[in-house]
Amino acid sequence: MSSTEDKIKGNWNQLKGKLKQQYGELTDDDLKYTEGKEDELLGRIQEKTGKAKEEIKKYIDEL
Numbered sequence: 001m002s003s004t005e006d007k008i009k010g011n012w013n014q015l016k017g018k019l020k021q022q023y024g025e026l027t028d029d030d031l032k033y034t035e036g037k038e039d040e041l042l043g044r045i046q047e048k049t050g051k052a053k054e055e056i057k058k059y060i061d062e063l
Helices: 003-010 012-022 038-049 053-062
Strands: none
Touching: 003 012, 003 038, 003 053, 012 053, 038 053
16 A cells, blocks of 8 residues: 555544645545545546646645
């Protein structure tokens, strides 16, 4: 399991708020998280923001 997945699982409510601050175009629906579906979540964020998946992972890892 990657550190990104650990952060998503461990502090989801805090992380969700920070993602919404960083990427204002994200909605609660975009940020629906189901355990085991981290790649799907990252894909939705990537699609909505136009950012590369690695850039999103790096941002999450740095939080």
